[in-house]
Amino acid sequence: MVRDIIIVGIGSGIGGICRYLISLFMGHVGNGFPWGTFTVNVVGCLLIGILWGVTSRFQNLSPAFSLFLMVGFCGGFTTFSTFSKEGLTMLQANNYLLFSLYAIGSVVLGIMAVSLGYYSTK
16 A cells, blocks of 8 residues: 555556656646646646556556556656546446536536635635
8 A cells, every 4th residue: 555655656647757757847828728737637648548548458468557657656747647547437337417417516616616726715
């Protein structure tokens, strides 16, 4: 358990650094549109999809490899990738109601929670 936590922590740190660097680079592009966050979210979704596919196809890959890359790196890079992977899993299971509640609830309640946190400190 401790080893897994360390593996995830190292991956998360590297993912977070990569997110920060991309945001710095992309911050100079556009006029008000959050290109850095947008880019990180899309790239993170593509990456977790590729990793999910590879680890599903090649069963002999180390579970530590999956933890490091999918939970650690992708989680530190963007949680949107995990959100999207979980949404796809629900859609693959034909659980459209649960997917709708999850997707709409996450976006709406997330924005409400950020608003509550922000305005409660003003």
